[in-house]
Amino acid sequence: MTGFSRVDGVFADGSRFTWELRSVNGRGLDLRLKLPPGLESLDAALRDRAGQQFFRGNIGAGLTVKREDRRPRLVPDPEALEQALRLVLDLSARIPGASPPTAASILALPGVLQAEVQEADPVEEAARRDVVLLAFDEALAELLAARRSEGTKLEQILRTLLDEIGTLTERAASEAARQPELVRARMEATLNGLLGDQRRIPEDRLAAEVALLAGRADVREEIDRLRAHVSAALTLLDEAKPIGRRLEFLAQEFGREANTLGAKSSSLELTHLSLELKGAVERLREQSANVE
Template identity: 45%
Template sequence: MTGFARRDGGDDQVAWTWELKSVNARGLDVRLRLPNGMEALEQRVRSAVQGVCTRGTVNVTLSLDRGQTQPSFQVNREMLNQLLALSREIAGETEVAPPRVDGLLNIKGVLQTADTPEEDPDVVGARQEKMLADLDGALAELGEARRAEGERLKTAAMAHLDEIAGLIDTARASAAAQPDALRERLRRQVAELLDTDVGLSEDRLAQEAAVLASKADVREELDRLAAHDAAVRELLTQGGAIGRRLDFFCQELNREANTVCSKSSDTALTRTGVALKNAVEQLREQVQNIE
C-alpha cells in the first residue's frame, strides 16, 4: 500500500528529518538510508517499521543538519617538515625554484580536517531516543495514510465482489446449469446413440449418462464461488493484515471460474464464466495493493 510521511525534529546541536515512503509489494521490504554514524539505529528502525507495516516496500530516509558550523583544519607538521627538507635538498642540487606554501598545502595529507570533539555518550543517546520518537510519529502518519488508501481499496473490492455475486446468480439461472436442461440434453444424446445401433447396453448407457451429467453440472463450482465471495467480504470487513489471505481466495475464485468455463457446453454459460474470470482478475489487481 502506498503512503508518505515526514517528521522534523532537533536539539541544540542537530536538526533531523525523517521521510517515509511506501509502495505496493507482495512482501515487506524495508530500505534504509541513514547518515554515517547512525548505524546503531538500524535495527531499531527496522523493528519500528515492521511493527506498523506487514506488506509493501518502505523507504526510510534520515537527514541530519548540523547547522552552519565550518570545518576546522590542521597542518600535518611532520609531513610538511619532511617536504620542506626535501625541497631544500633538491633546490641545492638544481636550479628549480623552491615550492610555494600553497603548493605544499595542496599535497594530499598535509592539510587535514580537525577531528570533531566527541560528544558525551549520554547526550548522543538522548538525541537518538528523540529521533526514534519522531520516527514513531512519522510511522503513525504513514499508517493513517495507508489506512485511508485501504478504505478506498475496500470500496473498489466490494464493487468487484458485487459483480462476481451477480454473475454467480446469472450462471445459476442459466438453463445449461439446471438439472432439467441437463437431463433433456442427455436424453437427446442417448437417443442419438440408440439410433446409431452401436450395440451399447442400457446399463452402459446409464453409466455414460451419469458421467456426462457429472461433468456438465457446475452447481458445486458455483456454490464454492459464492462461499469464496462471502469469505472475502468477511475479511474486508474484519480488517488487519489480510492481504495474503485475500491472495489465496482470489486464486480459488479464479480456479472455480476456470472450471465453470471448461465444463460449459452452453454459449450463455460460457460467456458468464468468462465474465467471472475477468471480474476475479480485477479483484485480484486490487487485492495486490492491500496489506
C-alpha cells in the first residue's frame, strides 16, 4: 500500500532534522534507510520499530539533518608554531636587509593553525538519538494513518469485485443446470447427421453415453468452490489483522476454478461467463497485492 509522511524536529543545539517516509506496494516488508553520518547505529532500532507497525510494503525512510552554520574555531599548534617561528627568524637573519616576518605570515604557514575538534558529549549524543527515534515513531504513525485511509477505499473496491464474482457465479450455476440437456441435444444432432434415419442405437445406450459426457462437463464442484471462496474472502475483509497474502492465495484459487469452468463448458453462454469471471478475478488479484 502507498503512503507518505513527513516529520520535522529540532535538537537541543538548535539544529533541525526531517524524517520523510514513503511506502509503495511489496510482497514483504522491505525497509530502506538513509541516515546521515553519526546516526548509523540507529539502524537496528529503526527496523524493529517499523517491523512492529508494518508487515508488507517497500518503505523508504530518509533522515536529513540541517546543522547551524558554525565555523570551527582556529587554534595554533604550539609545536608547529615554535618550529615555524625558529625557521623564519633563522632564515631572516641569514638574508641581508630582509624584513622581519610578520605574525600573519607565520600563522599562514601550513600546519600552524588547526581547527579545534570538539569531542562529542555522550549524554548529548544519546539525547539526539532519542529525539530522532521519537520523531521516527511519529512518522510511522502518520504513514500508518495514510495507508489505513487508502485501505478503507481499497476495501470497498474489493467488496465490489467479490459481489461481481458472486453474481457471475450464480449466473454460471443457472447456466450449468442446462449442461445435460445441451450434451444430449448435441449428441443427437451429431448422430442424426452421421446416420440419418438409419440410426439403430438403443435409448438406454444413448442415455448412458449422455450421462458419461454430462459427468465430464459437470461444473457443480467448481461452482461450490467459487461460492466458498467468495464467502472466505468476505470473512477475511472483516478481520482486523493483515490479510494480504491470504487474499492473494484466494485470488489464485478463484482463477483456477474460473479456468476449469471454461474448460468444461458445453455452451457459449457459460464460456462467456467464465471469461467474465477470469477478468473479475484478475482485477481482484491485482488489488490483493495492495493489501497489508
